[in-house]
Amino acid sequence: MVTPLIDIKEISFEYEQTKALHNISMKVEEGDFLAILGPNGSGKSTLLKIMLGLMKPSKGTIELFGVDAKNFKNREWIGYVSQKSNSFNVGFPATVKEVVAGGLAKKTGLFHRLPKSTHQQVTEALEAVGMQDFIGRSVSELSGGQQQRIFIARALIAKPKILILDEPTVGIDHQNVQAFYDMLALLNREKKITLVLVTHDVDTVTDRITHVACLNQTIHFHGFKEQLHTMSDEQREAWYGHSVRKIHHIGGSHA
Numbered sequence: 001m002v003t004p005l006i007d008i009k010e011i012s013f014e015y016e017q018t019k020a021l022h023n024i025s026m027k028v029e030e031g032d033f034l035a036i037l038g039p040n041g042s043g044k045s046t047l048l049k050i051m052l053g054l055m056k057p058s059k060g061t062i063e064l065f066g067v068d069a070k071n072f073k074n075r076e077w078i079g080y081v082s083q084k085s086n087s088f089n090v091g092f093p094a095t096v097k098e099v100v101a102g103g104l105a106k107k108t109g110l111f112h113r114l115p116k117s118t119h120q121q122v123t124e125a126l127e128a129v130g131m132q133d134f135i136g137r138s139v140s141e142l143s144g145g146q147q148q149r150i151f152i153a154r155a156l157i158a159k160p161k162i163l164i165l166d167e168p169t170v171g172i173d174h175q176n177v178q179a180f181y182d183m184l185a186l187l188n189r190e191k192k193i194t195l196v197l198v199t200h201d202v203d204t205v206t207d208r209i210t211h212v213a214c215l216n217q218t219i220h221f222h223g224f225k226e227q228l229h230t231m232s233d234e235q236r237e238a239w240y241g242h243s244v245r246k247i248h249h250i251g252g253s254h255a
């Protein structure tokens with residue numbers, strides 16, 4: 001049997017007074033392009049942070065690449081682009097090359113001279129996100145969508161096997177969101193990078209993903225997006241409340 005990249009077993013999580021996640025079990029397999037969907041406050045960011053090993057569940061266990069998260073050493077296998085990465089400090093005059101090369105800092109150490117091979121690695125990472133022509137530009141001069149691609153390149157340069165993105169299209173204008181998801185789908189298909197993301201772009205993301213997880217404290221559905229129509233109206237409503245009509249079309253149901 002193939003080992004899942006992430007295996008979450010019966011986890012729960014509370015923030016002091018707030019119950020955020022309850023008894024969640026799910027696996028992320030190699031090659032998945034998984035979108036975690038849910039209303040505001042449904043625990044999506046919390047779940048990502050637990051997947052990343054940044055927060056410990058109050059109950060349950062999580063295995064990363066078959067190893068208990070507590071003992072997992074190969075952190076570079078898991079890339080993360082946080083929700084706030086594209087709110088870049090415009091006063092900080094870093095170039096695209098410097099920001100992307102920063103993704104190697106864990107390997108080289110922040111203050112070591114970067115080896116000659118770095119330029120090639122930066123170029124390859126930028127090519128993967130369609131930003132190779134911007135290598136010498138100042139990051140603060142780029143649009144929100146371009147900055148987000150740069151931060152993905154920064155995560156990619158460390159050669160992760162899985163990339164986790166928290167609402168990556170925040171700050172990207174509507175017409176560029178489609179192209180952004182196309183770029184992610186290409187990373188998934190051609191570079192074989194497993195992707196997990198949280199998003200509110202239900203309409204746009206649906207064509208590109210392979211799997212969906214519907215979260216609202218518990219998992220209401222997790223599987224191939226084509227099977228989402230097997231959820232009953234009651235299940236959808238329990239998951240998403242009043243906005244349920246908005247997401248009716250996923251998985252081929254046209255209620």
Ligand SMILES: Nc1ncnc2c1ncn2[C@@H]1O[C@H](COP(=O)(O)OP(=O)(O)OP(=O)(O)O)[C@@H](O)[C@H]1O
Binds near residue numbers: 044
């Ligand atoms: N640091 C924190 N301290 C206390 N409660 C928190 C904290 N972070 C999140 N919460 C609460 O935990 C619950 C889940 O929050 P979380 O940010 O994971 O939801 P989300 O689905 O990512 O929301 P959104 O779509 O609005 O970003 C919410 O009720 C939230 O108010």
